[in-house]
Amino acid sequence: MMIVMMVKAQLKCIECSTTYALDQVRYSCDCGGLLDLVHDLEALRGQVSRELFDGRIGGETLADASGVWRYRELILPAPQEVIVSRPEGNTPLYRSPRLSQWTGLDDLALKHEGENPTGSFKDRGMTAGVTQARRLNARAVACASTGNTSASLASYGAIAGLPVVIFVPEGKIAFGKLAQALAYGARTLQVAGDFDAAMRLVQEVCRELDIYLLNSINPFRVEGQKAILFELLQQREWQPPDWIVLPAGNLGNTAAFGKALVELRQLGLIGRVSRLAAVQAEGANPFYRSFTGGFRRRERVNADTIATAIKIGDPVSFSRAVRAIQWTEGVVTQVSDAQIMDAKAQVDAAGIGCEPASAASVAGARRLAAEGVIKPGESVVAILTGHLLKDPGATVDYHLNKLGNITPAYANAPTAIEPTLEAVRAALGSAWA
Numbered sequence: 441m442m443i444v445m446m447v448k449a450q451l452k453c454i455e456c457s458t459t460y461a462l463d464q465v466r467y468s469c470d471c472g473g474l475l476d477l478v479h480d481l482e483a484l485r486g487q488v489s490r491e492l493f494d495g496r497i498g499g500e501t502l503a504d505a506s507g508v509w510r511y512r513e514l515i516l517p518a519p520q521e522v523i524v525s526r527p528e529g530n531t532p533l534y535r536s537p538r539l540s541q542w543t544g545l546d547d548l549a550l551k552h553e554g555e556n557p558t559g560s561f562k563d564r565g566m567t568a569g570v571t572q573a574r575r576l577n578a579r580a581v582a583c584a585s586t587g588n589t590s591a592s593l594a595s596y597g598a599i600a601g602l603p604v605v606i607f608v609p610e611g612k613i614a615f616g617k618l619a620q621a622l623a624y625g626a627r628t629l630q631v632a633g634d635f636d637a638a639m640r641l642v643q644e645v646c647r648e649l650d651i652y653l654l655n656s657i658n659p660f661r662v663e664g665q666k667a668i669l670f671e672l673l674q675q676r677e678w679q680p681p682d683w684i685v686l687p688a689g690n691l692g693n694t695a696a697f698g699k700a701l702v703e704l705r706q707l708g709l710i711g712r713v714s715r716l717a718a719v720q721a722e723g724a725n726p727f728y729r730s731f732t733g734g735f736r737r738r739e740r741v742n743a744d745t746i747a748t749a750i751k752i753g754d755p756v757s758f759s760r761a762v763r764a765i766q767w768t769e770g771v772v773t774q775v776s777d778a779q780i781m782d783a784k785a786q787v788d789a790a791g792i793g794c795e796p797a798s799a800a801s802v803a804g805a806r807r808l809a810a811e812g813v814i815k816p817g818e819s820v821v822a823i824l825t826g827h828l829l830k831d832p833g834a835t836v837d838y839h840l841n842k843l844g845n846i847t848p849a850y851a852n853a854p855t856a857i858e859p860t861l862e863a864v865r866a867a868l869g870s871a872w873a
């Protein structure tokens with residue numbers, strides 16, 4: 441006799457616990473609360489194991505090759521034929537003596553999510569979100585974005601053959617990201633206003649025009665982003681680091697990491713959860729402000745930071761992220777734009793490279809080490825969220841000392857010379873001559 445185990449996943453409101461079927465087009469509860477995709481962890485307990493996931497590495501199917509769908513039981517129960525994958529994930533864990541020394545953290549590793557197909561971790565959520573769009577027979581997909589979400593959606597939508605509409609805040613999107621959206625063929629609308637205005641608009645548009653919304657309010661994107669955590673733990677032979685440090689903007693990743701850790705512990709795949717440290721830019725710090733007030737109030741700010749990917753004043757996944765910090769005994773900290781850009785210069789000069797927002801995690805880790813929050817000897821994984829080439833403008837302006845209010849500590853400006861050997865000798869200085 442064959443016993444078919446029906447694993448029932450459903451959507452559940454994180455405020456009032458109302459449940460909804462997975463095949464409904466729905467992003468929030470009738471009460472306004474955010475939705476979680478809840479898996480039947482009891483049923484999954486007998487089905488998933490470290491060995492199952494380890495055995496899929498090197499597998500030939502698209503699902504096994506993907507650093508998201510390798511963990512499919514814990515992401516989205518979808519038939520493999522409908523999966524829209526590049527495949528994403530499989531990003532490296534770097535170690536750098538230079539960065540250990542600069543941050544004061546002996547046991548520091550960097551997981552580089554900028555080495556995903558479109559250059560940011562957004563691909564992890566997008567493969568799940570666009571797969572769900574396909575399952576729902578969506579006629580089109582849309583998002584509001586500071587850049588990386590739109591770049592990712594434009595690519596995955598093109599692969600799925602779905603029309604893509606993206607809403608970007610006018611004049612505030614880094615060049616690498618805008619170039620991707622246009623190149624992948626997305627209908628691009630530049631909204632006169634900031635990200636938060638574009639976000640409100642896209643929600644209304646999706647409701648009125650019957651377009652599937654793929655911002656991180658979408659619970660399926662959060663599920664895909666959990667795989668950053670799954671993969672990083674698998675790379676560490678399922679040994680959780682003491683700390684995981686990440687940049688925090690719209691708080692989708694913070695939410696996803698907390699959920700991933702708790703699920704793995706409930707399944708017995710890990711014995712303890714890592715502490716999360718979410719890092720905000722000083723000029724875009726609503727989550728930090730709320731944390732310092734014991735999360736008694738939800739804060740909103742008018743966001744301003746050079747790190748455009750975290751320039752968000754009213755984060756969508758706020759309540760999910762509060763829960764993640766509480767579940768993991770986590771902390772929230774903040775760093776200045778100058779600290780972000782100096783940390784970026786260090787990550788870049790280590791030969792690794794990242795976009796400005798990513799460097800917030802390294803700047804934040806350094807700050808937490810200096811304050812003694814992260815203790816000497818504790819193991820730390822910092823997440824680099826986006827690729828160096830996403831925002832060439834910020835990088836070049838830093839090295840040319842053209843950032844106005846930021847004085848670069850580690851500028852590496854080019855030297856203009858005449859085309860002669862003497863000029864080269866003079867430029868390189870005595871050490872080379």
Ligand SMILES: *Cc1c(COP(=O)(O)O)cnc(C)c1O
Pocket residue numbers: 560561562588589656687688689690691692693694749750795797798825826827
């Ligand atoms: C989206 C993004 C972030 C912010 O992540 P949230 O999940 O919105 O907090 C940080 N860095 C980069 C490069 C991003 O693209």
Ligand SMILES: [Zn+2]
Pocket residue numbers: 453454455456457458469470471472473
């Ligand atoms: Zn509800």
